[in-house]
Each structure stands twice: as structure tokens, then as C-alpha cells.
Amino acid sequence: MAHCHLTPPVPSDQSLVELPAITHPPIIRTAVANVILPSRDLDAYLAYELDTTRLACLHKYLWLAGLPVPARPLHRQRLMNRTIVVTERADEHLVWHEHRFFVKPMPAFLLCHSFWEKHLCSDRSLHASACGMLLSYAWLVAYPSDFAIATKEGLLPPGFSWQQWTTFASSFLHTLDLSTLSGIAPRYQYGELRLSRLDMLTRWPFLLPSHLWSPRRLVDGYMSSSTWxxxxxxxxxxxxxxxxxxxxxxxxxxxxxxxxxxxxxxxxxxxxxxxxxxxxxxxxxxxxxxxxxxxxxxxxxxxxxxxxxxxxxxxxxxxxxxxxxxxxx
Known part of the structure; x- marks a missing residue:
């Protein structure tokens, strides 16, 4: 994984969260049932927290699951009778199934300039995933009604207003190349993705790399739900x-x-x-x-x-x- 030093998309004078206020979970259970202690291995935690490797591997087939357009704002999701369901996995973010729309809450550290400087700008892949997550929230929270929904559902960290969010979002959007989406993780070149199509793509063994595919993928599909x-x-x-x-x-x-x-x-x-x-x-x-x-x-x-x-x-x-x-x- 290439290491470099990139520019934070968050201006130094517009951080919505300060570094001392950022708190990480004490323990994380990964998809393969291992555990990560962020206090001991912050790099592993950040890599898992923003990981969209599965969707990157399926990138050339994602047109079957969604369109390369921005996701619709939260108020439109409600208008389409979709229930917002919280997921803490980045590769399940903006995935929908029937009347459910899965959204990963915004990690507070993405709103802090100092955190970007210290932990996210030295790794190109991590930087691209973090920029994609920020971009996805610019799609989702576009109106005051969206901000109210995001606040009520706990999707945004508390402590800032709609006016502060618009100023912040406008600033980081100016740092992104929205015409080519270069420097952004491939997953975020698509907006909403249909879970049933992702299940179909995941179950084909020749579409995923051998280290990511297993017989359990054939049984569970992209997201395992009920075990009954x-x-x-x-x-x-x-x-x-x-x-x-x-x-x-x-x-x-x-x-x-x-x-x-x-x-x-x-x-x-x-x-x-x-x-x-x-x-x-x-x-x-x-x-x-x-x-x-x-x-x-x-x-x-x-x-x-x-x-x-x-x-x-x-x-x-x-x-x-x-x-x-x-x-x-």
C-alpha cells in the first residue's frame, strides 16, 4: 500500500469536531470474527472502518446493482417509503433492499482537520475511502430536512448546526474533483446499490478474488441476515x-x-x-x-x-x- 502525504479536504479553520473530542470504540468485531482494539492498533481500525474492498473488486459489475449517479437525499428515501437502518460497515453503506436503506453513521474523525493530517493523509487508499464517505454525506444531507433526519437517526455527530454543516460541506466539495471523481474510492462512483443484485454478484466465484470468496458467500450472499x-x-x-x-x-x-x-x-x-x-x-x-x-x-x-x-x-x-x-x- 503506497504511502504519501495528501491534503485534507477539511479546512483547518472549519473542523466540526476537535481532536480531543474524538472517541473510538473500545473493541471492534470484524467480518471474519476477529477483534480489533483501536487503542492498540488504530491503523487497523481505520482500515476496517472505511473498507470497501468487496465493492472495489466488483466495480466493473456494479452497473448491474446501481447507477453511477449520486445517492438520493434522506428525505427522498423517506418519500420512497424506505426505513433508514444503521450499519457500521462501510461496504454496506448506501445499500438498499425492499423498504430498507442501510446507512453508516458519519465517523466523527472525518470532521476533524487534525485527525486527517495525523492519520488519513499518509495512505492514498485510506484517504480515497474517507473522501468517498464525506462525499456520500454531501449527497444524503442536502437540505435542512435531511439534516433533521440525520440528526434524529444519529447519523451525524452532535454539536453543530445546519449552517455549520453547509459551510463545511461546501468547503470540502471544492477540494474534490466532482467531474472525474479521481482520488475517491471506486465504490463511491456509484450511489445506491441494490442488495439482491449484490447477492447475485457475490455468489459467483469467478467475480470475486479467491481470498474474498468462500462457500459461505454462496449461502449468505453479500449481507447475511436471518439465520433461521x-x-x-x-x-x-x-x-x-x-x-x-x-x-x-x-x-x-x-x-x-x-x-x-x-x-x-x-x-x-x-x-x-x-x-x-x-x-x-x-x-x-x-x-x-x-x-x-x-x-x-x-x-x-x-x-x-x-x-x-x-x-x-x-x-x-x-x-x-x-x-x-x-x-x-
Missing amino acids: YTAFFERHFGWLVVGFVYVSVVLSALQVGLATSALGGNQHFQDFGLGITLAGLAALFLALASMLAVWVVLFWYHLLSTIAFDRRAHLQRRKAREKKESVGL
């Missing part, structure tokens, strides 16, 4: 209910037709009805068999992966304990 099998089958096999409704309507119509004197003795109509009936029964059998097969595969996958993860975690802890004991001796 009932929710999984409702989400992925709900279309079967609609299909069975249409088949039931067709079979009922055929039954009525066969009861009439005009169609009851028609051999072609009887053959057609027989074909539809057999096809419906075959479809029902295949649907139930596929659901059973998926359930069996998921059950054994979760069981074996849980056993493997449990053993790996205990092994790592034992090695760490033995290392500490050997150092102590």
Missing part, C-alpha cells in the same frame, strides 16, 4: 407459492371445462388436461425435493463449518496462550 431456515426458504422459495396459485387456477378451470358437455367429450381437451395435471404433479414433486435437498445441504454445511470454526478458534487461542507462556518463561 424458515426465513431463508421464504426469501428464496416464496415464488413457488405464486406458481402453485396459478397452477391451481388452471386446474380448476380444466375441471370446470371437463364437467361441461361441450368439452367433457373432447379427446384433445382431455389429453391437454391430463398433461397439465401430470406436469403440475411433477413440478410439485420437484419443488419439494429441491427444498428438501437445499435444507439437507444447508444443515450439513452449517454443522461442519461450525465444527471447523470452533476447532480453529480453540487452536488459535491455545497457540496464543502457549506463546505467552513461553515468553514468560
Whole structure:
């Protein structure tokens, strides 16, 4: 990762948060179930806090999930009947699904000039991700109504007014190249991204690098939600209910037709009805068999992966304990 010294987009005289007021979480659980202590490893925490690597790897396919246009402001999200849901992962920021819109709260350190100088301007990748996060909030908080929503939902740090925000946003927008978006993380060349399309892209093993793809991606998709099998089958096999409704309507119509004197003795109509009936029964059998097969595969996958993860975690802890004991001796 290249190191350099870049210019903070935050003017020195317009910081909305001062350095002593910035507080980091005591512990962070990462996506791979490891932990980061910001007090011990601030660089690792910042890299994880602003990480959009998964979307950068899918960048040339993101046109399938969204448009390369700014995200709509928060008041428009409300107008579209979307509920704002807080996420603390940057790669889930501005992702939407049905009536949910995921937003990462603005990290307070992005509003501090001194913090940029000290921690964010020495790494080009980190600087680009941080600039992208600031740009995304310029999209989201464009009107006083947006500012009120962001404040109420806890998306912005407290302590400044709408007037201060507009002055601050205008200043950092002038430092960005909005025509080419150069110096901004590739993810933020797109605004809102559709979760169902990201799930589809993530499940294809040849789209993600080998170190980012795993069988769990095939099961969970881009964002893992409920771990209940009932929710999984409702989400992925709900279309079967609609299909069975249409088949039931067709079979009922055929039954009525066969009861009439005009169609009851028609051999072609009887053959057609027989074909539809057999096809419906075959479809029902295949649907139930596929659901059973998926359930069996998921059950054994979760069981074996849980056993493997449990053993790996205990092994790592034992090695760490033995290392500490050997150092102590």
C-alpha cells in the first residue's frame, strides 16, 4: 500500500469536531470474527472502518446493482417509503433492499482537520475511502430536512448546526474533483446499490478474488441476515407459492371445462388436461425435493463449518496462550 502525504479536504479553520473530542470504540468485531482494539492498533481500525474492498473488486459489475449517479437525499428515501437502518460497515453503506436503506453513521474523525493530517493523509487508499464517505454525506444531507433526519437517526455527530454543516460541506466539495471523481474510492462512483443484485454478484466465484470468496458467500450472499431456515426458504422459495396459485387456477378451470358437455367429450381437451395435471404433479414433486435437498445441504454445511470454526478458534487461542507462556518463561 503506497504511502504519501495528501491534503485534507477539511479546512483547518472549519473542523466540526476537535481532536480531543474524538472517541473510538473500545473493541471492534470484524467480518471474519476477529477483534480489533483501536487503542492498540488504530491503523487497523481505520482500515476496517472505511473498507470497501468487496465493492472495489466488483466495480466493473456494479452497473448491474446501481447507477453511477449520486445517492438520493434522506428525505427522498423517506418519500420512497424506505426505513433508514444503521450499519457500521462501510461496504454496506448506501445499500438498499425492499423498504430498507442501510446507512453508516458519519465517523466523527472525518470532521476533524487534525485527525486527517495525523492519520488519513499518509495512505492514498485510506484517504480515497474517507473522501468517498464525506462525499456520500454531501449527497444524503442536502437540505435542512435531511439534516433533521440525520440528526434524529444519529447519523451525524452532535454539536453543530445546519449552517455549520453547509459551510463545511461546501468547503470540502471544492477540494474534490466532482467531474472525474479521481482520488475517491471506486465504490463511491456509484450511489445506491441494490442488495439482491449484490447477492447475485457475490455468489459467483469467478467475480470475486479467491481470498474474498468462500462457500459461505454462496449461502449468505453479500449481507447475511436471518439465520433461521424458515426465513431463508421464504426469501428464496416464496415464488413457488405464486406458481402453485396459478397452477391451481388452471386446474380448476380444466375441471370446470371437463364437467361441461361441450368439452367433457373432447379427446384433445382431455389429453391437454391430463398433461397439465401430470406436469403440475411433477413440478410439485420437484419443488419439494429441491427444498428438501437445499435444507439437507444447508444443515450439513452449517454443522461442519461450525465444527471447523470452533476447532480453529480453540487452536488459535491455545497457540496464543502457549506463546505467552513461553515468553514468560
